Amino acid sequence: xxxxxxxxxxxxxxxxxxxxxxxxxxxxxxxxxxxxxxxxxxxxxxxxxxxxxxxxxxxxxxxxxxxxxxxxxxxxxxxxxxxxxxxxxxxxxxxxxxxxxxxxxxxxxxxxxxxxxxxxxxxxxxxxxxxxxxxxxxxxxxxxxxxxxxxxxxxxxxxxxxxxxxxxxxxxxxxxxxxxxxxxxxxxxxxxxxxxxxxxxxxxxxxxxxxxxxxxxxxxxx
Ligand SMILES: N[C@@H](CCC(=O)N[C@@H](CS)C(=O)NCC(=O)O)C(=O)O
Numbered sequence: 001x002x003x004x005x006x007x008x009x010x011x012x013x014x015x016x017x018x019x020x021x022x023x024x025x026x027x028x029x030x031x032x033x034x035x036x037x038x039x040x041x042x043x044x045x046x047x048x049x050x051x052x053x054x055x056x057x058x059x060x061x062x063x064x065x066x067x068x069x070x071x072x073x074x075x076x077x078x079x080x081x082x083x084x085x086x087x088x089x090x091x092x093x094x095x096x097x098x099x100x101x102x103x104x105x106x107x108x109x110x111x112x113x114x115x116x117x118x119x120x121x122x123x124x125x126x127x128x129x130x131x132x133x134x135x136x137x138x139x140x141x142x143x144x145x146x147x148x149x150x151x152x153x154x155x156x157x158x159x160x161x162x163x164x165x166x167x168x169x170x171x172x173x174x175x176x177x178x179x180x181x182x183x184x185x186x187x188x189x190x191x192x193x194x195x196x197x198x199x200x201x202x203x204x205x206x207x208x209x210x211x212x213x214x215x216x217x218x219x220x221x222x
Pocket of ligand 1: 058059072074088089123
């Protein structure tokens with residue numbers, strides 16, 4: 001089926017102003033850092049009230065989710081036209097096309113690829129941290145200590161890289177910085193005992209500048 005982008009016409013905007021908001025549906029988990037990334041993005045861009053949350057236990061293997069996303073993962077966004085979009089990167093870029101404010105995906109050049117690379121780094125840390133959680137809920141005799149160590153190394157390596165780069169983050173929120181905020185929030189939520197702040201003081205200071213944004217407060221995991 002060809003992809004039909006959400007209507008952005010003047011007529012659609014008039015419909016919004018009469019309260020009949022176009023609704024997208026988001027397959028959602030309150031603990032997923034990838035879902036949080038999408039929700040923070042939606043709050044930052046003024047789109048949150050156009051998204052209907054559909055709580056979905058991806059790991060339970062929902063057949064509806066599998067129809068929308070063959071990978072069976074959240075977040076998955078179903079547009080008002082019924083098209084399913086994934087993953088969080090694609091959803092965020094889609095949402096960026098739906099608002100008239102400052103774009104969180106820089107349009108071109110070095111600035112764009114810096115932001116996308118930072119998002120990839122933050123997402124990679126999220127992947128490794130989520131895999132640690134999944135491994136730890138497997139039956140004890142199926143768990144691999146070596147695998148857990150490997151994933152922890154990826155988390156630590158990613159944090160070390162962020163600590164080196166944080167001085168160059170700048171003050172202007174973009175998709176990369178937003179993803180970093182979400183992964184640090186996830187580490188606080190799931191791995192508080194690891195105390196990532198201890199070895200990463202500059203990153204910890206930076207996190208304090210983002211943690212109280214309304215978009216972050218409105219999307220706390222749990
Ligand atoms: N690259 C994906 C990762 C999404 C992801 O890993 N989601 C997890 C929840 S945090 C999930 O749905 N896992 C279910 C499964 O793997 O079966 C994204 O950016 O959205």
